[in-house]
Structure formats: structure tokens, C-alpha cells
Amino acid sequence: MKKTILILALALNSATMFAQKKITTSGVINFNATTSLDPLPKAENKTVVAALDTKTGAIAFEAIMKSFSFANPMMQDHFNSSSWLDSDKFPTSTFKGNITNFRTVNLKKDGTYQVDVAGDLTIHGVTKSVTSKGTIVVSEKVIAANADFNIQVADYGITGKGIDAGKVSKEPKITVAIEFK
């Protein structure tokens, strides 16, 4: 009897643990490194894996680098090449962090919440602490999380003639749009 209760208790616990982690495999991240000299270096990744812990406000995402889709084949090639993001060596970029003002967010109540996010961003094998403002919109059980922030490419060991020539931005904008259903 005790054993059954224990097993039931564990099962219930893991069920609630699963229930508190929202996941999506179709998060969208846009990366925009365009400049006035070159409108081409921008791409979109529509298959980002993301997770949100609805109890703690922990948030994470993983993006396969070659999934960033450019309009131009040459850009696509250069982006992933060893002189830029070196995607063969560093196939994914990840973020692991928290919504720092999570106490002000009620995911059970429809509304728009301004959030502060902080965590570790890993690109090109380099991890840096980043912070960003974002919004969470709760509407009929869908949680839409949006944020945009700039990164300094040099911080992640990304250099190149295009940057020096002013054709690729030194601080591209990263826009994250994730829907948890």
C-alpha cells in the first residue's frame, strides 16, 4: 500500500513537472546584420526549439545554425563557412536564462507583460551573459514571447572583411518570437 502511494506520488510529481515546462519546436529567430551598404545579410530560422518553465520563469532555446535561411545563396554559404559562423564546428546556438521579473507575470491571466530576461547566449562556441527586455502576451492559453536585442559580433569571435568594409553590421539585431501553446 505504501509502495503504491509512493509510486502514485512520484507519477503525479513528474506529471506536474512535465506540465510546468512548455515547449515549442517552431520558434522563430531573425538575425539582421544589414547595413546601408548591404541589405543582404539577414536570415530567419523558423525551427528553433524553445522551453519555458511556467513555475520558475526559466527560458531556453536552441537554434541549428544552418537553419538560418537567407534569400541569397552566396550569403547562405558565407554565413556557415569557417571564416564566419563555422557551422560545421558549431552547429547550434543556444540560450539558457531566466525571466528575472517573473513574479510580475501571471501566465494564467490573459494580458501583456513586460519582462526582463537574463542568461547565457552561446554563439560560435563562445558564451556571454546577455540581458534583454521582452514582452509576454498571454491570450487564450497561448503564451507568445518576444524579444529583440543586439549582439556585438566581436564578442563571439566573429570577424571578417565584410564587417570591416561596413557591409555586415558589427552589432546585428536578433529578434526572437516564440509561441507556446
Next chain:
Amino acid sequence: MSDNRKKLKSIILLVIIVVFAFAGGVLYVFTKKFTDITKEKVDYTISAFDLINEFKNNDSLANKKYAEKIITVTGLVTEVESADTTVNIKMADTTSGSYAIFAFQQQNLTEAKAIKEGDKVSIKGSCSGGAYSQILETEFITFKRCALTK
């Protein structure tokens, strides 16, 4: 004298033509868009089941083989994930949770929206490779610029 001047003129003209041709070539490469995927040559045709297994067994090898290649994948649709401007079709291995996911080309979004869970489909796209997700604890393989194919 006239002969030399004629020669010089021809040379200058030739140089101008070459420079313009070169500039034109560079401009073309820099502004060219990807060909519609439906017109691209297929590098591999494979079932989702086999593709997922290849990646699960050795994803470095599978990445070397399939990344940036045009692949036609056949399989059962296990999930249709739609948001504002995106429709992704997923073919998952239901036992392990490992999956292949296909992001459709802008011009094929309408046909993607008509796909239902349980449909058996053939999708052609550019493979972005696969990775092990720490979040999901499964292998996932992503595709971009996809379209349905017969």
C-alpha cells in the same frame, strides 16, 4: 598612326566590356535569389524513418552527408505547427521523440496549411542538418525552403 589609334580604341573597348561583364557577374552573384525548390535537383530521396535513424546513429556523419543538400523525405505527418507567418510540418519517430521538421517556402505556405496530421506526404527541402537537443533530449533535423512534392 591611324592604325595604332584603331588598335587602342579596340583595346579600350575590350577592357570596358570585360569590366562591365565582371561587375555584372558580381552583381548577379550578390543579388541572386535561391531557385524555387520545386525546380532544384534532388540529391537524396529517403523515408523520414531512415533519415532520423541515420542521424541518431551518427549525427556527425549524417551532417556531412546531408547538410545543405536537397532531399525529398517521405513519411507520416505527426504534427502541423502553425504560427502567424509560419507553417512547419513535423515527421516524428513516436517512440524516441526524434523528428524531422520542414519549414515551407513562402510560395508554398498555402499548401502547407492544408496538410493534416496523419497525412502521408513527400516533402522536398534543403536540409539544415541535425543536432541533439538538450531541451528535448532527442535528435532533431531541420529543413528550410520546403515544398510538397509528388
